[in-house]
Amino acid sequence: MRDGRSKGNINTEFIRAFPRPAITNAAMTLNEARARHAQLVEEIRRHDHAYYVQAQPSISDQEYDRLYKQLLDLEQKFPALVTSDSPTQRVGGEPLKAFKPVQHRQPMLSLDNTYSQEELREFVNRVQRLLPNEKLDWVVEPKVDGVAINLRYEKGVFACGATRGDGTTGDDITANLKTIRSIPARSGRFIRGWPNSAKASPICWRRAAKFF
Secondary structure (H helix, E strand, O other): OOOOOOOOOOOHHHHHHOOOOOOOOOOOOHHHHHHHHHHHHHHHHHHHHHHHHOOOOOOOHHHHHHHHHHHHHHHHHOHHHOOOOOHHHOOOOOOOOOOOEEEOOOOOOOOOOOOOHHHHHHHHHHHHHHOOOOOOOOOOOOOOOOEEEEEEEEOOEEEEEEEOOOOOEEEEOHHHHOOOOOOOOEOOOOOOOOOOEEEEOOEEOOOHHHHO
């Protein structure tokens, strides 16, 4: 799902580590795949612009994820179609111009998702194959639907807070975040020997009752 609702940009590093089986029509030719790829890319970009820039979603999260998965599966079957500007190669938002842009020191990625029990079982099996001698314990909990942020502490003092943005560049919302009392202005765990600069990536959310 897309980050913010949560908006979702799917973590492509995660996908490369645990590739999902392609569901693309095996009889599809490269030319047919190229045409379908261009169609999916254009449609996803249009929906991304509506969601991230205009803040006016044009389809549901589930419909969006279905299109995104089709693109992932198509690129998995036809790797030659993958380009640096494909929606699968970035995290997808455009920082709002009302805020000063902030360059993330490391990319902010999100997690993959699924609506299929079959994919979930296959994921468990893949992890078990990677750790054949390990007994796996799993924790399942509701996902808080919030906004991912990046907090940077310089010498233990809160210096900068930014949104995810496109995963590489976000919006500087430091002043806004300083109004949230649960975000410490100074890291109590900052001790000698720690790096001068440290970051944390929490999720901001607010109970619905607080809006009314």
